[in-house]
Amino acid sequence: MKIYKEARRQKQANTIKGKGNPNWKGGQITKLCVRCDSPFLVYPSGNHRTHCSLTCANRDMADEQRGVSNLMKGRSGIANALYRNGFMERGSSNRNWVGDEGLTRRNALIRGSIEFKEWRQSVFTRDDYTCQSCGQRGGDLESHHINPFAKYPKLRFETSNGITLCRACHKLTF
DSSP states (O other), X not given: OHHHHHHHHHHHHHSOOGGGSTTOOOSOEEEEOTTTOOEEEEOGGGTTOOSSSHHHHHHHHHHHHHSXXXXXXXXXXXXXXXXXXXSSOOGGGSTTOOOSSOHHHHHHHHHTSHHHHHHHHHHHHXXXXXXXXXXXXXXXXXXXXXXXXXXXXXXXXXXXXXXXXXXXXXXXXX
């Protein structure tokens, strides 16, 4: 065993290291980080690196995901198809855009209003904080519009159009 180790050490000592080796690729090269523009060293085998550290890479990726234009840069497959067909566009570029105000924003404003909160409270009080489907008292209760919120805007704040349901029963109404 000792003889084998010694022979291996001798062979390693005789190998050509550095610039004299036929596989030498020139050592480390300097590149600039695409996020912070700081220089970093990389071996030619790792020439695909574009960031100086994982921190810069993660921050850059988070920025890209927040912005629409850079989101699909260098991506392919289903994500690219979704982007091309307008599903991943935001705002007025999205094919499902409703208008300047936006349907979601209007609904959020209505559901966050004092009027809505008072309607919800009056429904809970009328039903004595009890689920009208299974009879659970208290817990995760939700107010449910009997006639849909979107289709009947005049009935949105009518107590007679509301019913108290627990979360489990409310999921069954969808």
